[in-house]
Amino acid sequence: MNRTTPPIPSSLHEQASHWVVRLRSPDCSASERRAFQDWLALSPQHRQSYQKAEAIWREFSGADVQTDPRLMAARDGLRRAQIERRRARRSLRLSIAASLLIAAIGMPLAWDWINTDCYSTLKGQRQHIALRDGSTIELNSNSQVRVRYGWRGREAVLDRGEALFSVAHDETKPFDVVAGHGKIHDIGTRFNVCMLNNAATVSVLEGEVAVATERRPDPQTLLAGQQIRYDTRGLASAPTRFDATTVAAWRDGVLVFKKTALAEVLAQLSRYHDIELRVADPQLQNLKVSGDFPTDDLNLALNAIGAALPIKAVRKNERLIEFER
Template sequence: MVNRPTDTPLDPRLEQAADWHARLQGDADQAVWLAFTEWLEADPSHRRAYDQVESLWRQLAALPAEPQAAIIDLASRRKAGPAAPANRSRRWFLGGAAAAAAALALTLTGRHTPTPLPELFETGQGQRRMVTLADGSSITLNSGTRLSVALSADHRAVVLEQGEALFDVAKDAARPFTVAAGDRLVTVVGTAFNVRHLDRSVTVTVTRGLVDVGDPAGGAKVRLVPGQQISAAQGQPPGPVTAVDAQAATAWAQGRLSFDNAPLPQVLAELSRHYPLPMRAEGAAATLHFSGVLRLDQDQEKLLETLQGLLPIAVVRQGDSFVLSKRP
């Protein structure tokens, strides 16, 4: 059920941020972008307000169709008055001015309840972080990950903008837990699973419980059980469900990466997410495969020494990267 907002004034910084967000959805010219940048950098609170508004829009996209339509209708009426048509399109809503966005903020944050605005969490390169949510669920963020979390009385919604996260969800049948990543929507009640959103592709791996993978528009869902994985490129139908070693796939959460006959370029691409300098294979080294477990708590040079002891490779630093070639 969607709560109707009261006439309680919205924080003016949120109203300004909502107005900027609406203006930037269209064909904003350079002058608009320069003015936005000036506003954004004028006060640290402006950036926080804009992040909150941007997260609210993402939370809207992650909601099921029925409450999403109700929120759009409510915001449309708030902007144009009681006589406004009830069937305003979502496209109009996204391009609307601050009043519509403000109504969304009021609706999603629940002015009649203490529900907070979405919280933002992120990690830099080589960082991992575990956060515990108010409902008892936990999220472990991998290197280079950014996500937002919104908890309400009847829903728990996460938007994984980029990166990878391991979720351990507290069981609550009255509040489904969803993770939106790209054009995929993962829905659970209580379970543990991993979502990877990189290079316009989403991969979901289940370690415990049941997980439904679909899309925010409410299309067909695929149900996964422990030890199963599914991947989908942006805008493409999902691939087949495959059986995987779920513990190996989530070993990164314990500071390890596990590989089973993986091509060396794939190994190096994954390792490069965790270290300051990129690593690549050239020539015959690109045809090598690697099986084993690598620790992420060692520095990059030590890691490369470990690889040299396990594979017939030589490592040379070239500028701001490491190049691996096959030894004769």
């Protein structure tokens, strides 16, 4: 007697979930497995869809689909489909899981992240954030971070500004930080991430991290005392050494500069005050500035810069100060 092979669904995510289920079925034939390999080779999108479906299947593995609260929402919308597809008792669990798998792939945001918290600061503000997993975030002035929790991991998205992360390590739920066009993967550590002038700088204070960018998807490991910088194109610099006391000084209301370009110094100061600081002459932008400047006293900082360099600060209006010769 010829066995009937279940038809392959039409949409890509349904096809992927179909193959995940069929390959785990005891009656999956050799010809079906060859057909799967042909399907997988059709495009990178096919491989990505299958990998995603397989990851979600692993999440379901061992779970009681009748009582697991994570499946309740999907079950309500699929009750009719489950009834229509009911087969013998021995395959009931498999068919329900397959239905939920299709739903999960079709609703990635709902399944990947079950909760998101958003934190932000205004100019001149700082915030200490204690996360539910024991990790902490020190959020600098004019910054925003979104923290997302899922069953398979934790992720913080730094939308703007600067933050220092102290991560409570959990091998079962890795902690990643997305900043601009890169991602930082925690390996048990404390690290600072600063987004400024369309670039991100990652500085490791303790432990180590792995940094991947759009141009360099293979993670690059950074150890304590190392930092890396990448731009909006995902181009990353080589790791360099840095002074930890300089990078983290903002937590004490101080900015420390050591032979830093004037343009960058002004950009840093602008993050703390509701006024634009600008260099009128492009030739002055790379003048080097060194010193410790309070974040809450703009006049003191500008006077110190004017005294150290052959330039002066000129107030153009209430919202703009320019440096000129």
